[in-house]
Amino acid sequence: MNILDKIVADKRREVELKKSLIPASQLMQSVMMDRETLSLAKQLRKSRSGIIAEHKRRSPSKSIINNSLNVEDVTEGYEQAGVCGMSVLTDGKYFGGSLDDLLLARASTNIPLLRKEFIIDEYQILEAKAYGADVILLIAAVLSRSEIKILSETAKALRLEVLLEVHNDTELEKSLMPSLDMLGVNNRNLKNFEVSLETSKLLASKIPDDFVKVSESGIGSIEAIKELRPFGFQGFLIGENFMKTDNPGLSAQKFIMGLEK
C-alpha cells in the first residue's frame, strides 16, 4: 500500500469514529455556519504575489519541519507579510495538525483560510465550515468524478470555495466541473514524493481559464514563481520553505517583497 492509500484508509476510520461522537447535526449548530466566507480566488486574481502560505509542522516526506511555533503567531506573521491566504493542515497523524489549529488561525486573522485535509466525506466539509475555513481542498488522486461533484457541491452550498488538486492529465480530465473555483497542480507526486515544477508547466495549458490556477509544493525561490507565472499561475502554495525557519511570517514577507520588486 502506498502512503497516500494508507493516509486515506486511516482517514476513513477517523471520520467514522468522529461521526459516532459528534453527529453532523451538531456541527451544523456551530456559530461559524453563518459566518460570511472570504474569497481566496478573488484575492489571488487581484494579487501581485499570489502567495498562499501554509502552516505545516511535519510531513510524510520530510518528517519534522517545525514543532516549536504556535499557530496564532504563524498566522499573524503571515497576515502581516501580506499573503493572499493561509493553508492550515488539519491532519494529526501524518502532519501534526488539528482542527484546533484551524480554529485558532481563524481567531487570529481575517485572511482566507484553506482547510488542508484529505477530504473523503461530506462530514469533513461541515467540520471545515464549523471551524472557520473559507476554502476546502479536494484531491483528485483519491476521489472519483462523482465524489468530486458531491463534495464540491456540498462545499458550495455552505458558501465555501473549492481548490481541486491534480497531479496528471487523467486526474485533470476527470475532474473539471463548474463547482470548482481553483485548480491546483501539485508538483509533488503524493505516492513517491518526487517533486518537479515541470508538472505545473505541463498541465497549465489544459486548465480552462475560468479557474484560478495554483501551483503547489516544492516552491523554494522567487525564481520558481517567476518561471511559473508565464504559464498562467496566479496562486503559489508554499509550506516548508517558510515553516522551516524560526519566523515563517518574516520569511514570507521577504519573499513577497522580493516578488514585488
Ligand SMILES: O=C(O)c1ccccc1NCC(=O)[C@H](O)[C@H](O)COP(=O)(O)O
Ligand atoms: O508534504 C508532503 O510530504 C505530503 C505527503 C503526502 C501527501 C501530502 C503532502 N503534502 C501536502 C501538501 O500539499 C503540501 O504541504 C503543500 O503543497 C506545500 O508543499 P511544500 O511547500 O513543499 O511544503
